[in-house]
Amino acid sequence: MDSNEPFALIDCTLARCALGRTCTNLRELLDAVRTVPDAALEHHMMRCALDDHFELYEFPNDLARWCWDALGDEELGEQLGLIDPYQYPSLASLRTTLANVIEERLWGLERVSWCQPGLELHLIESSVIAYDTGERFPTPTALVESMPRLPPRALFYHVHEARRRTAGRTDDFSDWLAERGADASLVAKLRAIDFYFLSLNQLRREIIEIFRQASPDPEALAKLTIA
Amino acid sequence: MKLLDRYEEVVGHQEIRRLRQLAAGLAGKTIVHVNSTQTGGGVAEILGWMIPMLEELGINARWEVISGPPEFYRITKAFHNGLQGRPVSLTSRDLDLHIEVNRENAQRLNLEADVVLVHDPQPMYLPQFTPSDRVGRWVWRCHVDASRPVRIVWKHLEGAVTRYAATVFSMAAFTRPLPCPMFVVPPSIDPLSDKNCSLPETERLDTLTRLDIDPERPLLVQVSRFDRFKDPLGVIAAYRLLKPYYPMLQLALAGGTADDDPEGAEVLRDVMEQAGDDPDIKVLMLPPDSHRIINALQRSAIVVLQKSTMEGFGLTVTEALWKGKPVIGGACGGITLQVHDHQTGFLVHSPAGAAYRTRYLLRNADKRQRMGRTGHEFVREHFLLTRQLRDYLTMLLSLDRQASNN
Numbered sequence: 001m002d003s004n005e006p007f008a009l010i011d012c013t014l015a016r017c018a019l020g021r022t023c024t025n026l027r028e029l030l031d032a033v034r035t036v037p038d039a040a041l042e043h044h045m046m047r048c049a050l051d052d053h054f055e056l057y058e059f060p061n062d063l064a065r066w067c068w069d070a071l072g073d074e075e076l077g078e079q080l081g082l083i084d085p086y087q088y089p090s091l092a093s094l095r096t097t098l099a100n101v102i103e104e105r106l107w108g109l110e111r112v113s114w115c116q117p118g119l120e121l122h123l124i125e126s127s128v129i130a131y132d133t134g135e136r137f138p139t140p141t142a143l144v145e146s147m148p149r150l151p152p153r154a155l156f157y158h159v160h161e162a163r164r165r166t167a168g169r170t171d172d173f174s175d176w177l178a179e180r181g182a183d184a185s186l187v188a189k190l191r192a193i194d195f196y197f198l199s200l201n202q203l204r205r206e207i208i209e210i211f212r213q214a215s216p217d218p219e220a221l222a223k224l225t226i227a
Numbered sequence: 228m229k230l231l232d233r234y235e236e237v238v239g240h241q242e243i244r245r246l247r248q249l250a251a252g253l254a255g256k257t258i259v260h261v262n263s264t265q266t267g268g269g270v271a272e273i274l275g276w277m278i279p280m281l282e283e284l285g286i287n288a289r290w291e292v293i294s295g296p297p298e299f300y301r302i303t304k305a306f307h308n309g310l311q312g313r314p315v316s317l318t319s320r321d322l323d324l325h326i327e328v329n330r331e332n333a334q335r336l337n338l339e340a341d342v343v344l345v346h347d348p349q350p351m352y353l354p355q356f357t358p359s360d361r362v363g364r365w366v367w368r369c370h371v372d373a374s375r376p377v378r379i380v381w382k383h384l385e386g387a388v389t390r391y392a393a394t395v396f397s398m399a400a401f402t403r404p405l406p407c408p409m410f411v412v413p414p415s416i417d418p419l420s421d422k423n424c425s426l427p428e429t430e431r432l433d434t435l436t437r438l439d440i441d442p443e444r445p446l447l448v449q450v451s452r453f454d455r456f457k458d459p460l461g462v463i464a465a466y467r468l469l470k471p472y473y474p475m476l477q478l479a480l481a482g483g484t485a486d487d488d489p490e491g492a493e494v495l496r497d498v499m500e501q502a503g504d505d506p507d508i509k510v511l512m513l514p515p516d517s518h519r520i521i522n523a524l525q526r527s528a529i530v531v532l533q534k535s536t537m538e539g540f541g542l543t544v545t546e547a548l549w550k551g552k553p554v555i556g557g558a559c560g561g562i563t564l565q566v567h568d569h570q571t572g573f574l575v576h577s578p579a580g581a582a583y584r585t586r587y588l589l590r591n592a593d594k595r596q597r598m599g600r601t602g603h604e605f606v607r608e609h610f611l612l613t614r615q616l617r618d619y620l621t622m623l624l625s626l627d628r629q630a631s632n633n
Contacts, residue, residue, distance in 0.1 A: 011245055013617060014410040015625035018399035051609075057567070069568075116576065118559035122399035124411060129624050131248055151241055 006136035007143050009150070012157040014050055014126045016043070023121040025114040026071060029063070030102045032123055038091045039125035041093045045085040045094065046164075049200060050156055060083070060196055061099070062121070070119035076105045086163045111214050130157055134142045140177055144211045152200035159195050159203060171195075173207065186214040230276065231283050236243040237418045238613045246613060249620045250284035257287040258623070259340040263303065265292050267565035269414075270370060272345045273615075276417065280616055291336045293350045295328035304350040306313070309380030310373045319600040322383050330356040342623060344368055345391075348380075354390035364392040364626060372401040372539055372560075393626055397540050398561055408629075410622045413561070416545050416606070421518035423549055424527060434523035440509060445589065448528035450521050450546075452482045453495040453512075456537040458557065461578040463501045463508065465534065468582035470507075473589060481511040481524055525550050529595070530588050534581050538562050545610045548572075548602035553595050555584050571602040 019040060024028045033041070044062040059065040059081045068077030079101050088094040106112065115121075133154070137143040158172035166175075174190035189210045195203050235243045252343075258281060262270045274290050302321045309315040333356035339362040341479035341595035345351055347370055354365045367388065373396070388394065393408045402409045416423050431455050435442045447466060449455040466478040480498060483491075495512065502508040513520060523572075525531060531547035531554045538560030545565060547554050554572035556562035566572040588595050608614075 011248070013245075013249065013621045015621045016399075018396060018402040018409040018411050020402045020409060022400070029254035057570075116558060118557070118563060120400070122402075124399050125626060127628075129249075129621050129628070131252065133245070135246055149241070153244065 002029050006138040007172075009135040009137070009146075009154055010130050010157050011133050011151055011154045012130040012161065013153060014047055015129055016034045016045075016124050016126045019125060020124040023066075023115075025112050026073065026076075026102065026106055026109070027112050029066075029121065030099060030106060032121075033063075033095060033098045033102060036123055037125050039127060040123050041091055041095060041098075042085075043124050043126040045083075045098075046160060047128070047162075049160060050153060051081070066119075066121045070115035070121065071113040073105070073113050076102070079105070085090045086160070086168055086196055089167065106221050121183075128157070128161060130161075140180060140182060143173070143176070144215070145162060147208050147211065150204065152204070155203055155207075159193075163195075183214060186210065187213070229283055230279050232611055233419060234611075238607065238611055242613055242617075246617060246620065247284060249617065249624065250281075250286060252624050252627070253620065255287070256342070256623075257289070257340040259289045259338055259343045260346060261291045261293060261336065261338070261343060261350045261353065262346040263293050263300075265290075268278055270302075272596065273612075274346075275366045276503065276608060276612060277616060277619070284620075288341070289337070291338065293328070293336065293353075294331040295332070297351075299324060299328045303347075303349040304379050306384065307371065309377035310348065310369070310384070311371050312375040312377060315377055315380060317379055317383075325383070325450075326352050326355075329353050333357045338362055339409060342366060342626070344395075346370065346462055348384055351384055351387045355387065361429045364630075365390055366393045366622075366626075367391045368395045369401070370397065372398075374401055374403055376403070379456055382465055393622070395622065398564070401539075410618075410625075412615060412618040412622065413541050413564070414542060415610050415612040416542060416549060417612050418549065422522050423546055424522070426519065426522055430519070431523045434520055438479070438509060438511060438520075438524075440477060440479060440527070442527065444477055445473065445529040446477045446479060446524075446527050447530055447585065448479045448481065448524050448547075449453055449532040449534065450481045450525065450543045451533065451535070453480075453498060454490050455490065455494055456535055457482075458534045458536050459494065459498045460501055461496070461534050461581065462532050462537075463587065464578035465532070465581035466508065468579065469586055469589075476589075477509070479511060479528075481508045481509075481513055481517075481521060483513055483515060521546075522550075525552060528552055530555060530585050532581060532585070533557065533562060534575065534578070535562065541565065545606055549606040549610075551599035551603045553588055553598035553602065555564055555581050555588075562630055565605070567605075569629075571598055 023032050048062045057065050059068060063075045064080035067073045067080055083097060085094050085153065100207055162172040170191055174187045178187045193206050198206060231243050260274050260400050264271050278288045278290050305315040305317055329350060329352035333353050338357050339361045344366045345353060346368045351367060365421055386585060388405055391407055393410055394405055395410045395412050396402045397414050399411050426536050432442055440446060449462050453459060462480060469476055498510055502510050525547050531552045533541055533544045533554060533556040535557040536559060540561035544554050544556055544562055548565060554566050555575055556566040556572060558574040558576055563574060566574050575581045575584055
């Protein structure tokens, strides 16, 4: 990125496609985790953040939530909730870990857990459709001031999807700030946000709080209030 | 005032702006929707707002309607039922007539477009009889739960699907494996319609008075057809479990019966019998256009129930959440996508479960209010018609992208 280029705000939306495949028990979930297309694994482990589930639930991915809620398998729900897909170098390695955790759980069960009718997991694959909003932020101050009103989906694109694009290295905000010579500790704090375990609105608040702590300008601070 | 400007007041400037930005990638394209009726029914209602909105977004949108003899509609009604797994009686002559009517309509209709969206089974065979250079891409929109269709119906329609680039379903649960992408676009409600708009307090109170409901006493409401799958008897059972603890409680069961549902009258009879002479149970048979009455009832409820044992998407749940009401819903169909335990309401599996959760909410006013606020925002984000429009635009862009990648 050119250090003089303004920050280009990209928004995104999800195209969701059903696989026509359903899980009703833990064995079927294991089989699905082993065989579904990558785009389905990405959807249920990462892009489900855009379905706002994490705003309502305590789990950051569909698989953990389904095990807890539908199968009543709280132990497995917690284990799957702890798996952070952004920490894996590839989807193949994520898939292997998920399959191992589920298989290990199945191994120890006397009876396979089933969900009640109506609570099946209907598998979906998705793709991100990103588009340029035309909004440009020429300075870090302008970017910071825009934070309270940025759409949640744009946050997802610039943080979650950016991590995917950069193999987990960085998000777009801190990358752009680093290019412009921003304070290294500010950049480090932004990159250290545990974004997978935050809803998109919590993520926004955390970013704002980091800027708030970093900014010496009281006027700029005053503008950083969430609508 | 333009249509999009009116919705901007509800969904916000940003959402409308994003729709314009998404649509910019489709500017100048021509999209034709085809269905089988200009008025009445959910599809016509959707197209009624979607066509002008697409136009406002710079997309050339048209709406074509197929027509056929009365026999054709009897056959396609059987398709509608058969897709949803109800037993049907169809002959090979019926299937031939369906194809023949599609052939005639393909010659009559103006289908020249980048994308033709075919709604439901009636016009499904149009691609077979339309020259391939007239239509860029065909998309089939199935508005019903087709996950367990009757074999003869599915086999007949499956033969037509091969000509489509994609299909669209309301929920992943409504699909079955097909050889083309199956996009998921959930339905939505119109926040400005009579059923969902804000109501003057006087109108709400007048409505209750006319229905002989006491506005000062707590009211439970279920709005749905008198259909066994909506479990109205289970709702009455739940109410009776609550009544000893809340003697002032009232229950309104509001709905109608579908013309094509002979069982409806029987269910209504059972409901009346169960209600007996309890003056606090109101069984309301309402005409199909009673939108403002339903609006008033939902707004007057302390808790809304939708205790279905089988359900489509469950837009009555969406309507109640939009009005800031916690919903106690049966754990089935689209209710599970909308009712989240302790957040927007409770999922239940029995009349006792419905009674238990209702009792909890009756005791906890602050919880009710918090759930109501969460539910309202949840619907604003996910189930208003602007989101449905966004999903359609996304699907069209996704198809363009797939084509350019191939």
